[in-house]
Amino acid sequence: MEIEFLGTGAGSPGKFRNVTSTALRLLDERNSVWLFDVGEATQHQILRTTLKPRKIDKIFITHLHGDHIFGLPGLLSSRSFQGGNTPLTIYGPKGIRDFVEVSLRVSETKLSYKIHYQELTNDGLVFEDPKFRVYAQHLDHRIECFGYRIVEKDHPGELQxxxxxxxxxxxxxxxxxxxxxxxxxxxxxxxxxxxxxxxxAQKGRVVAILGDTRQTQNASRLTQNADVLVHESTFAKGESKLARSYYHSTNIQAAELAKRTHVKMLLLNHISARYTGKMAVELQQQAREVFKNTRVVKDFDLVTIPFQKMIPEDAK
Incomplete structure (x- = not known):
């Protein structure tokens, strides 16, 4: 299980950060890739990785702001051209189906595969198979927005x-x-x-990927004891009032959440174009004062999510 960041910027693309898209690589676990948000030019970013669009079988959208969905029509079209013929499911707030279908209809785009839509209205379990569960919870943004908790089921113990x-x-x-x-x-x-x-048994891993949000109790539910938390960091230390007025979070608020809910690793993304070079490093340093295992990610960063080491009962 790996997370690959295809875009880590906020609002509009910059020279060094594209807008938001995060790939959860589950190639070993289920031979597929799940995308979380598809900002503009996500398919261009994919060209610079080893990801294959045909492997993408689920797309989870946090909310319908353009920097999170404008890349969808192009990606869906390219997936068809590049041999993708298996069904794909898109999860997201009400309106995501209209956005995709109008875009494809107006451009007279024909796909070689079927899209299933699951427009979310309630919090709770949105997907389950023999290996994974995915939960969604409403967050607090200017428009309807969700965060996702991906739970890998426990692996059976090894035969002795x-x-x-x-x-x-x-x-x-x-x-x-x-x-x-x-x-x-x-x-x-x-x-x-x-x-x-x-x-x-080997305990399964937990990943929480949040959309844009103010601080809210639902974020704690999504992140409790997660192995990895992907959280926005649109604003820096000392900007909490500004963050709240724009329905976003600061790096410090994200770090406090990670510490409070016993997260093991915090990955900060959705970085404003105001923070480049040393300023981005400073965002990381500020957050590490609250939660040490914090990292400000860049486009194309690839993070492996390890299993937690099991402690035998007789060693406890």
Missing amino acids: VDKLQAAQIPSGPVYGQLKAGQTVTLPDGRVVNGQDFLGP
């Missing part, structure tokens, strides 16, 4: 082959049944429970 061998259980298809946690009757009549031969 040495323990099986010590119990003189011969290898073969029975190992697969035991790995699945099944109870099996062996040829010699013994009944064994697969759970007795599994190591501890």
Whole structure:
């Protein structure tokens, strides 16, 4: 699981930061890529990465401001031209379907695949499969805006082959049944429970990706104990009144949220064009005074999300 930043700027594209788009790379987990927001020229940014548009099967939109959606029509069209023929689902506030369908209709664009739309109205679970759950919560922005919490389900424990061998259980298809946690009757009549031969489950990872927002209780619900939090940093330390008037957050507010909800890593994006060079570094330094594991990300930064190390029960 990796996060790749295709655009980390706020409002309008700049020389060094494109507008917002974040890719959650789930190639090992489900051979797909999920995008969170698709700002203008996202498809150009993708050309500078190893991402394949045909691998994108879900797009989550936080809100309908242009710097978060103007890249959608071009990306959807290019996905069709580049061999993408599998269905794609777009999640987002009411109106996202109109925006996409009007754009495609007026430009007479025909796609080789079907788009499913899930326009969000209520908070809660919006997607689940055998490996992941995705939750959405309303945030506090000038227009309807959502944040997303992506929860990877726990991985089953590893089969302890040495323990099986010590119990003189011969290898073969029975190992697969035991790995699945099944109870099996062996040829010699013994009944064994697969759970007795599994190591501890590996806890799944949690990623929170927030849209533009003032500070709100829903943000705490989305970020609690997350391995990674992607949070906007449109304003700097000392600008909280200005941030509130524009329905945004400061770097310090993001850091305080990360600390309060026990996040493990904070990645700051949606950086105003006012903050370049040393000023962007200062944003990071200010936030680190509150929450040490903070990073101001740049376009094309690639962040790996590791599993947390499991501590055996007898070592606790």
